[in-house]
Amino acid sequence: MILTLTLRDRGSHAALFSEYFRLRHDVFVKGRGWSLPTTNGMEIDQYDDNDAVYFLDVGEQERIQAAIRITPTIKSSLIADYFPHLVENGQSPRSPSIYECTRYIVIPPRKSRDDNRLAKGRIIAAMLGWSIDHGLTYLQTVIDSVALPTYLELTPRTMPLGLPHPYGGGRKTPGGGECMAIRWPICTQVLDDVRQYGGLIEIEPAAAAYARPAQPTAQLIH
Amino acid sequence: MxxxxxxxxxxxxxxxxxxxxxxxxxxxxxxxxxxxxxxxxxxxxxxxxxxxxxxxxxxxxxxxxxxxxxxxxxxxxxxxxxxxxxxxxxxxxxxxxxxxxxxxxxxxxxxxxxxxxxxxxxxxxxxxxxxxxxxxxxxxxxxxxxxxxxxxxxxxxxxxxxxxxxxxxxxxxxxxxxxAHMPLSPREREVMHWVAFGKTDEEIADILSLSTPTVTWHVENAKRKLDAFRRTYAVVRAIRSGEISL
Structure with missing residues (x-):
């Protein structure tokens, strides 16, 4: 089951949030060696405030099998604050209707190509559905540019905001590489692409579920 | 910027x-x-x-x-x-x-x-x-x-x-x-209908008052459109795709 939560729900889902922040520590600090602020074995940063929206795919025994966080760029933007050079399309990466996704985790209980696809498709479809409901225009994120083909597999409508740029000393340095900013236009076609990718398309045609007009941006959760 | x-x-x-x-x-x-x-x-x-x-x-x-x-x-x-x-x-x-x-x-x-x-x-x-x-x-x-x-x-x-x-x-x-095959013409569909009943080209020619070479020509066209090498397989494909029904 996919839960859509904010930190306001922390009281009613205390254990789940603790597990979630611990999982982030395992995946990003221990697993990928990122230097991120850590408290009591949990990774929590400045973007974890009341405006962040969390999508958590919770399986049997409350185990988190996928998670993603989105944050409104009008308030704080990782891209605008730390990676402005990645944006080369002449447009501002900040807008009330643009959110950023970060801390993407997919760890299905069984590890196979199909399970990964399904888990990935499920969590991203949930995030896109929410974004359509809340009248967003774009979701954007920073990726390692080597991973771009996997995002294009997810939806060919993935658009670059600029060219790849070196980070952490570039590709010749261990732990370094090249990164780039990408975005998805928020529309039913992208949601359909993702559902098709995850094999979710037969369950519920997205076009029918989201045929109603998008809500005005004034109703955005802030 | x-x-x-x-x-x-x-x-x-x-x-x-x-x-x-x-x-x-x-x-x-x-x-x-x-x-x-x-x-x-x-x-x-x-x-x-x-x-x-x-x-x-x-x-x-x-x-x-x-x-x-x-x-x-x-x-x-x-x-x-x-x-x-x-x-x-x-x-x-x-x-x-x-x-x-x-x-x-x-x-x-x-x-x-x-x-x-x-x-x-x-x-x-x-x-x-x-x-x-x-x-x-x-x-x-x-x-x-x-x-x-x-x-x-x-x-x-x-x-x-x-x-x-x-x-x-x-x-x-x-x-x-x-x-996805090309659709059959009405005449091809008619001919394939009789092929499905096991009729030979001569018999179909009799039924439809056509010449035998004309029937053969329609059958061959239908086979090509259905991407079928043999008549029986063409019938199977035609039924499966809803071109003819028995």
């Missing part, structure tokens, strides 16, 4: 126009003309052949000279080409020059790379493409004196990944179209 240089502008524009193209030929032309700006005269893109795959079936795009490619396939260069072996340890973009500079090449490896000079390609750039399905493919433009600056490399990397995706998409759509 967010304005890119010429490389960024061109590349973002390239991607946007690429995504509007559907026809394979248009996509190929769009790619080739963009690469020309960087000084690449030829390009090929292919998936690494798996066990049992025909190398020729793995090619998505190629405008290197035919004699060169034929020889490359015939002599199975793919097994010894240092550019290809480099892909086993490095899935990040690199140039032919990088391979020459970073490795001691054997004589046969050198000669494979030098053969490209016969059609004027002195250097090239390889963009490896690793998909979630685990397959490794590559996009590989080359030319006499291509621009391989840091920014050009970043641009080609993006161009390669998007081009590969667009080529694959249009080839898949093409394949799907081929399997």
């Amino acid at each position: 967010f304005n890119g240089d010429e490389y960024a502008k061109r590349t973002l524009d390239f991607v946007e126009r690429l995504q509007q193209l559907e026809r394979y030929e248009d996509i190929c032309r769009h790619i080739a003309s963009e690469l020309e700006w960087f000084g690449f005269s030829c390009v090929s893109s292919w998936s690494m052949p798996g066990p049992g795959d025909e190398p020729a079936d793995c090619i998505l795009l190629n405008n290197r000279p035919k004699e060169y490619v034929d020889r490359y396939i015939e002599r199975n260069y793919v097994l010894r080409d240092p550019v290809v072996t480099e892909l086993r340890r490095n899935l990040q973009p690199f140039s032919w020059g990088d391979v020459r500079a970073n490795r001691d090449l054997t004589k046969s490896e050198k000669s494979i790379m030098d053969e490209a000079r016969e059609f004027g390609a002195n250097d090239g750039f390889i963009v490896p493409i690793v998909t979630l399905s685990g397959s490794v493919s590559l996009f590989s433009p080359c030319g006499a004196d291509p621009n391989l600056s840091q920014r050009a490399r970043a641009a080609i990397e993006l161009i390669g990944m998007y081009s590969f995706q667009a080529l694959q998409r249009s080839l898949l759509a093409h394949k799907r179209q081929e399997t």
